[in-house]
Amino acid sequence: MSNTNSYIYFDYNSTTPIDPRVLEAMLPFLKDYFANPSSTHHFGQSINEKLKEAREQIADFINAESNELIFTSGATEAINIAIKGVAESYSNKGKHIITVSTEHKAVLDTCKDLERKGFEVTYLSVSQNGLIDLAELQKAFRPDTILVSVMYVNNETGVIQPIKEIASIAHEKEALFMTDGTQAVCKIKIDVDDLGIDLLCFSGHKMYAPKGIGALYVRQRDNKVKLVPQIHGGGHEQGLRSGTLNVPGIIALAKACEIASEEMALNQRNISALRDKLETELLKLPNTSLNGDSENKIYNTSNICFKGQDANVLIGRMKNIAVSNGSACSSAVVEPSHVLKAMGLSDDNAFASLRFSLGKFNTLEDIEIVINRIKELTQPNLNYA
Numbered sequence: 001m002s003n004t005n006s007y008i009y010f011d012y013n014s015t016t017p018i019d020p021r022v023l024e025a026m027l028p029f030l031k032d033y034f035a036n037p038s039s040t041h042h043f044g045q046s047i048n049e050k051l052k053e054a055r056e057q058i059a060d061f062i063n064a065e066s067n068e069l070i071f072t073s074g075a076t077e078a079i080n081i082a083i084k085g086v087a088e089s090y091s092n093k094g095k096h097i098i099t100v101s102t103e104h105k106a107v108l109d110t111c112k113d114l115e116r117k118g119f120e121v122t123y124l125s126v127s128q129n130g131l132i133d134l135a136e137l138q139k140a141f142r143p144d145t146i147l148v149s150v151m152y153v154n155n156e157t158g159v160i161q162p163i164k165e166i167a168s169i170a171h172e173k174e175a176l177f178m179t180d181g182t183q184a185v186c187k188i189k190i191d192v193d194d195l196g197i198d199l200l201c202f203s204g205h206k207m208y209a210p211k212g213i214g215a216l217y218v219r220q221r222d223n224k225v226k227l228v229p230q231i232h233g234g235g236h237e238q239g240l241r242s243g244t245l246n247v248p249g250i251i252a253l254a255k256a257c258e259i260a261s262e263e264m265a266l267n268q269r270n271i272s273a274l275r276d277k278l279e280t281e282l283l284k285l286p287n288t289s290l291n292g293d294s295e296n297k298i299y300n301t302s303n304i305c306f307k308g309q310d311a312n313v314l315i316g317r318m319k320n321i322a323v324s325n326g327s328a329c330s331s332a333v334v335e336p337s338h339v340l341k342a343m344g345l346s347d348d349n350a351f352a353s354l355r356f357s358l359g360k361f362n363t364l365e366d367i368e369i370v371i372n373r374i375k376e377l378t379q380p381n382l383n384y385a
Contacts, residue, residue, distance in 0.1 A: 011355075021255060025251055061257040070215065072215060081229075081231070083107065094142070096121075098148045100150055108123075122140045130339075158301025163195050176225060177196060213249030274358055287306065303356075
């Protein structure tokens with residue numbers, strides 16, 4: 001079994017364990033090298049030099065310049081800084097934003113907040129396979145459109161949107177293009193120049209680094225992006241994100257990028273083989289169907305509907321197996337996944353869906369155990385010896 005505490009962990013899209021090499025890299029900066037990098041004394045400046053190296057390493061990983069990278073507490077903060085920052089900075093040009101109905105709540109809730117402040121937002125629909133219609137995108141533009149925000153890889157279904165084409169359309173219409181790359185960075189190669197990305201958000205804890213560190217790429221070359229700061233107090237990060245830098249987190253993020261650059265292809269081969277076996281076997285069961293496009297999909301994710309089942313009950317009965325459902329839970333209110341609903345699923349089928357998201361520490365043994373357990377729970381009258 002691949003995981004500690006006797007858990008089989010299939011919830012990597014939620015968060016990842018820290019790679020031991022990442023932990024080793026960051027530990028000295030929790031203990032011995034603790035100085036504030038903004039301090040003017042030698043100790044602080046020596047830490048600042050390490051941060052510069054880390055910043056360059058992370059920027060190189062996405063083919064950016066080091067001055068285009070802003071460190072945050074994670075993708076949610078990066079998304080808020082990006083969308084609100086663009087809205088305020090370009091409000092003289094227009095107050096119209098285009099996004100997608102299946103975006104993460106960090107994008108949707110930020111857009112809802114802007115709507116309360118007088119901005120207008122178009123929420124693109126998706127087809128049953130989770131992909132947007134580029135013709136619908138074209139028609140959504142207005143003279144006052146300032147930003148298009150489309151998630152690279154959907155966190156629930158793994159569906160990959162045609163980011164390069166979307167960015168090209170946005171630029172033709174003289175709008176900025178932003179993507180939430182949280183589920184893409186470190187899984188697939190990202191070149192912000194080749195893809196035409198103006199703003200990119202991502203989190204360390206989705207790529208084997210700790211929680212509490214993330215980054216925002218803000219294009220400064222060519223089509224320079226201007227943001228109005230959302231957090232004030234000290235002028236850190238070029239004035240866009242004030243606050244003492246999370247040095248251990250930044251070092252960890254750089255190490256995670258270094259490891260990914262060396263092992264991404266290997267991880268893709270190994271994880272996709274495991275995911276494919278899991279998906280193939282589970283879809284052989286009666287009353288099952290795949291949620292999301294089967295081709296344009298990240299290699300670690302499978303979202304499957306087990307018709308007639310209750311995903312929450314299945315999760316509870318799996319005990320030592322960690323998977324996720326598509327439901328968003330808020331206190332006592334449980335709602336069906338907005339992503340699956342946007343793709344045309346009924347409430348019942350949305351509530352019957354499970355997301356399996358794998359990572360580099362999973363094994364074939366994990367896959368076989370989960371397949372058998374799912375069979376036992378969903379087909380109790382059949383014998384799977």
